[in-house]
Amino acid sequence: MLRTLTRRASLGAALGLLAAPQALRAQTAARLVVVGGGFGGASAARFARATYPDIQVTLVEPLTRFVTCPYGNLLLGGYRQIGDITHSYDGLRAQGVRILHDWAAAIDPAAKTVRLRGGETLAYDKLILSPGIALRYGALPGYDEAAAEVFPHAWVPGDGSQTRLLRRQLEAMPDGGVVGIAIPANPFRCPPGPYERISMIAAYLKRHKPRSKVLALDAKEAFSKQGLFQDGWKALYGPMVEWVPASSDGKVIRVDPAEKTFESEFGVRHKLAVGNVIPPQSAARIVIDSGLADQTGWAQVDPTTLASRVAPDIHIIGDANNAAPMPKSGFIANNTAKQAVASAVAALRGAAPPEAVYFNTCYSHVGEEYGISVVNIFRAGPNGFVEVPNSGGVSPRGDLPEQRRLEALYADAWYASITRDMFG
Amino acid sequence: MQPTGFLAAAVLAAALLPAPAVAAGPAPLAAQGCVGCHGPNGGGIAAGARLSGRDAGELEAILRAYRANERPGTIMPRIARGYTDAEITAVAAYFAAIR
Numbered sequence: 275m276l277r278t279l280t281r282r283a284s285l286g287a288a289l290g291l292l293a294a295p296q297a298l299r300a301q302t303a304a305r306l307v308v309v310g311g312g313f314g315g316a317s318a319a320r321f322a323r324a325t326y327p328d329i330q331v332t333l334v335e336p337l338t339r340f341v342t343c344p345y346g347n348l349l350l351g352g353y354r355q356i357g358d359i360t361h362s363y364d365g366l367r368a369q370g371v372r373i374l375h376d377w378a379a380a381i382d383p384a385a386k387t388v389r390l391r392g393g394e395t396l397a398y399d400k401l402i403l404s405p406g407i408a409l410r411y412g413a414l415p416g417y418d419e420a421a422a423e424v425f426p427h428a429w430v431p432g433d434g435s436q437t438r439l440l441r442r443q444l445e446a447m448p449d450g451g452v453v454g455i456a457i458p459a460n461p462f463r464c465p466p467g468p469y470e471r472i473s474m475i476a477a478y479l480k481r482h483k484p485r486s487k488v489l490a491l492d493a494k495e496a497f498s499k500q501g502l503f504q505d506g507w508k509a510l511y512g513p514m515v516e517w518v519p520a521s522s523d524g525k526v527i528r529v530d531p532a533e534k535t536f537e538s539e540f541g542v543r544h545k546l547a548v549g550n551v552i553p554p555q556s557a558a559r560i561v562i563d564s565g566l567a568d569q570t571g572w573a574q575v576d577p578t579t580l581a582s583r584v585a586p587d588i589h590i591i592g593d594a595n596n597a598a599p600m601p602k603s604g605f606i607a608n609n610t611a612k613q614a615v616a617s618a619v620a621a622l623r624g625a626a627p628p629e630a631v632y633f634n635t636c637y638s639h640v641g642e643e644y645g646i647s648v649v650n651i652f653r654a655g656p657n658g659f660v661e662v663p664n665s666g667g668v669s670p671r672g673d674l675p676e677q678r679r680l681e682a683l684y685a686d687a688w689y690a691s692i693t694r695d696m697f698g
Numbered sequence: 699m700q701p702t703g704f705l706a707a708a709v710l711a712a713a714l715l716p717a718p719a720v721a722a723g724p725a726p727l728a729a730q731g732c733v734g735c736h737g738p739n740g741g742g743i744a745a746g747a748r749l750s751g752r753d754a755g756e757l758e759a760i761l762r763a764y765r766a767n768e769r770p771g772t773i774m775p776r777i778a779r780g781y782t783d784a785e786i787t788a789v790a791a792y793f794a795a796i797r
């Protein structure tokens with residue numbers, strides 16, 4: 275009890291926003307609406323309730339249970355079950371977050387309202403928007419929603435059915451087959467994610483179908499933690515993993531679910547036992563439909579407050595914004611959630627936003643006990659997000675089994691911590 | 699726990715405690731990065747070491763040593779290099795104050 279109180283007191287004081295009691299009482303009616311209950315939105319709702327008890331927090335999220343993308347690759351590898359990566363909203367509800375399991379259908383930035391699919395209209399003083407990404411069906415010829423039932427993407431959390439479908443396909447495929455993975459150009463959700471997926475699928479095949487292989491066809495020339503991944507693939511999986519960059523005909527230009535083929539730029543058709551398509555992406559539909567994205571398909575935001583460049587009372591966090599060079603990661607969504615909430619509350623109280631510092635660590639599993647990471651620290655610069663010079667970086671290369679073992683353990687600590695921070 | 703309880707207790711606690719050093723920190727959200735791996739309130743979780751309730755001077759010295767590459771680490775040296783003196787002091791004081 276006291277532990278919690280002390281934390282709240284020092285955090286409130288730390289933010290410089292724990293005003294005198296009468297000032298707080300004057301603010302009782304402030305309404306914060308959060309759209310999307312994933313890495314950004316759940317983090318924002320929980321942080322807001324814990325830090326500013328006088329603010330009303332309403333969370334709009336259609337799913338009644340959230341299945342994380344992080345650690346979904348471990349499910350493919352056979353190291354986690356779906357229950358391990360599924361989270362309930364009961365903790366947020368117990369904390370006093372009003373949760374509406376519905377879709378935000380339209381946002382009116384001028385009237386400051388959100389209309390829900392179910393018909394209700396919510397008025398807000400500040401809106402936190404964290405609806406994640408949309409898959410650009412049609413951007414890759416042959417890949418539409420029906421094709422995703424043959425070639426799962428498993429790239430948005432949904433109810434977990436996509437990740438489970440891919441896992442079932444791996445279990446059902448004969449030994450000796452090829453698992454194709456089509457990887458898009460930048461920017462996309464979770465830059466190291468496709469390469470962790472290659473690793474975890476290879477880990478499964480090595481144990482259960484050792485004559486099979488992973489053929490990763492990439493629209494890029496280079497990728498996150500490349501040297502570390504390639505070292506690990508060589509050490510753990512040898513010829514079972516083949517990664518093909520765009521210049522070696524890696525770019526997939528068409529997929530054919532009926533024939534079960536991926537066609538590459540130079541006209542080669544790859545026959546697959548299982549195909550995973552990670553399609554090109556944009557901000558979620560609600561962002562685009564509400565006029566909050568620019569022609570790139572992503573939302574532009576202020577690097578200190580995360581406020582939309584076109585609607586200052588809407589803070590857009592998580593993968594939906596263009597925060598380059600920050601990656602589209604769950605950790606960044608969690609960090610920016612807190613900065614956005616603190617900035618929104620500061621603005622409501624006529625105060626300046628806190629100084630921004632954003633922290634990211636993306637762990638990837640190359641093998642069950644083989645972890646690697648990239649660390650970044652960013653700050654707000656005059657023209658955008660800026661990485662702190664001479665900070666962060668990737669794990670050291672070389673034959674370092676203890677480093678790899680520890681990083682796999684630290685990844686587990688990350689997953690446990692971040693999901694507690696989101697859902698309580 | 700009720701929100702009003704939070705508020706009253708937070709104000710009370712703020713009044714009773716010596717002003718935490720963290721209040722002077724220029725970027726207090728720095729400590730929010732730590733809880734992404736070190737558990738709720740930095741209380742430790744799985745392989746994420748406990749930070750809460752440790753001596754502020756000890757935590758500060760460790761972070762500074764990581765930053766100066768004077769203390770080996772798996773990941774912390776890369777992290778510590780991103781933070782300023784003031785942030786390190788603020789983060790150490792913040793976690794030390796959690797009982």
Ligand SMILES: Cc1cc2nc3c(=O)[nH]c(=O)nc-3n(C[C@H](O)[C@H](O)[C@H](O)COP(=O)(O)OP(=O)(O)OC[C@H]3O[C@@H](n4cnc5c(N)ncnc54)[C@H](O)[C@@H]3O)c2cc1C
Pocket residue numbers: 309310311312313314315334335336337340342343344345346347376377378379404405406407428429430431432463464467471558560591592593594602603604605606607635636637638
């Ligand atoms: C395979 C994989 C592995 C990954 N591993 C890691 C990792 O190890 N570490 C890491 O940091 N990141 C990782 N990520 C990235 C991470 O999942 C995302 O960066 C993160 O989920 C982004 O958070 P978000 O809040 O923007 O979106 P999400 O977490 O996707 O949440 C968005 C939520 O909004 C809801 N929503 C959408 N539209 C509406 C609407 N109109 N109304 C109401 N609700 C709506 C959705 O239902 C969803 O629940 C990984 C991603 C993948 C695909």
